Amino acid sequence: MPKVTLKALAKHLGVSVATVSNAFNRPDQLSAELRKHILQESEKLGFSGPNATARSLRTGRSDMIAILLSDTLEYSVSDPVANQLIKGIAEVLQDAGKDMLLLSGAKAVHSTAEALPDGFIIYGSPKNPEQLERVKQSGKPLLCVDCNLSGIGSVNIDNYQYAYDIAEYALKKQPGKVAVLGLRLIDSDRVCRLQQHELYDANEAISRRRLEGYLAAAKQQQRELNAEQIWHIPVNNHHYAQIAAREALTQHPRPTLLLCMSDRIALGAISVARQLGLNIPQDLRIVGFDGIEEAERSYPALTTVAQHSDEKGRIAARMLLAGDTAENVLLPCELRLRDSC
Amino acid sequence: MPKVTLKALAKHLGVSVATVSNAFNRPDQLSAELRKHILQESEKLGFSGPNATARSLRTGRSDMIAILLSDTLEYSVSDPVANQLIKGIAEVLQDAGKDMLLLSGAKAVHSTAEALPDGFIIYGSPKNPEQLERVKQSGKPLLCVDCNLSGIGSVNIDNYQYAYDIAEYALKKQPGKVAVLGLRLIDSDRVCRLQQHELYDANEAISRRRLEGYLAAAKQQQRELNAEQIWHIPVNNHHYAQIAAREALTQHPRPTLLLCMSDRIALGAISVARQLGLNIPQDLRIVGFDGIEEAERSYPALTTVAQHSDEKGRIAARMLLAGDTAENVLLPCELRLRDSC
């Protein structure tokens, strides 16, 4: 059977294509009567509305907003923080009648998905420079979330400050040896300690800002914190967190405080501590970062910095839709003081 | 500045649009020399390749495949089973040079995202009948995963059989009262027990097949399993699992066996059991379903049915790409007998 198009419908109804188009898009351009008739008939013929591709070509819009993830889709999206962010963005976009498109940053995405969206929310430090370049080139509105790119508006939290705050709190509570379980500090697939020369890095990634906060707090409290006590964890999951935590906690002397750059890492560390028979907070204190739901339910409940990723998503989405893409917004967080420290 | 298009490029270079188009798509249609020149010049002008929308309109293809999720994006995708599936699909699609598009089933998706893909993988029981209808109408290749729709090819596991098998195994091991912690058995947002009339349902959802398996095994072993011992859990997460587990495990007499329809539910139940001071497997045995990674690491390690969702994804994607959309494939699973039962 021939495809049902606006043109075919128009012919069948004996009216012009414009009128059919208007029936769908601009009700004020034709009589209510005719419009109803057209809509009915189109339903009958199984016409599911004007072809989206053609419309998009003609109007230059697609009513889609993309989230440019820094990793593979499946990984980015399974992270609880990213998940909350996506949820927040989705809420706002839906209300605005826009679609959300998730773009993987890790793999070479075919151009269709990249070319289509009317705007982009770049989430996390982009790992694919060519892709970023294409997106910048597109001239479409851009916004960063949890990253900072020169010339692009952004929504962030003050990672340095809150890392400083929670580290300061923890250091005051707990004397003894300090270790950091850091997330994606360097470009390596394996858990490892930092080397001296890797201690500082011009990198704008949020994990670097957090590390700087920890280091500043340690310095201010005159507590030792060397590169060899700073672990790099390549992926934010339980598995890698446990590997690092086990390395850190089987040292002699054993650290008495773990500063963890994410709640997932902290939860992994808690489970290792339990396996090692350590009592939290007596033998060991642990703090996290992010404020994911699981952190409230853990035993002991995790002391952490609560950032509101859903709100971050909502704000970013609203800014993008409003064309408000020049500002750099910093959202407040809260220290959640619980039993783990 | 004027937009850079094929036409603009052609004019600038003094060749026809067709030639520029061929430079990108059909290298054999022009001399290598000219092609190189065109590509260089196009790079210089910041032309990022032929406009995807126009190409898609002209060719009728978008090189995108959509996964039609049954829930909201953020929820569907945070589920470990869905996550594995997506990973598998992504692998195959990437190798084939296709893009993956995630479509939310819960909300009204704007037509652009729905109209674009060249094919659909429907994941889970669709909750949005109109959307499903539109997708069917499109005439594009469809495939179901973890669901069954008449006339549409599918990739599934034998939920009935494996539920039967693991229940049979557990029932033989453990005498006493049996309870089922079921996932999405009825249409309710709250944790609750099933009513008598809800025990059987024509619904094709996988959870129903699993329940039938449990019931058949109980019957075969002449063990009691009434509606009042079957819980409905609306969302596959720790939170709801714990609510249901707490209800089930604070009964008198207490059940000694929990048949859980997902590993996440089972893990939630394990944590409740621990809170109640119950010893597993002495006081209580628990089995799960799915075989997620966490289930190996839990304490005690979870006895479950391992389905290979990544492989399921790969197979589904390959079938769809091969145009092999009529078959109904059943993938094998394995019983993983561990300490929890």
Next chain:
DNA sequence: CAGTTTATCTTAAACGTTAAGATAAATTGT
């Protein structure tokens, strides 16, 4: 060297829409 093939490029017609301007009919004001 006429006839045929090959390599290279051009022309022009789609693809299915929308938006601006044109036209004709109906309504209004004076």
Next chain:
DNA sequence: ACAATTTATCTTAACGTTTAAGATAAACTG
């Protein structure tokens, strides 16, 4: 009653590509 306005619909020209078919010139064939 007639110009002025409003309302309803139509015509036309894009939007940026791809591709079948045609044109041209160079290279081969016997």
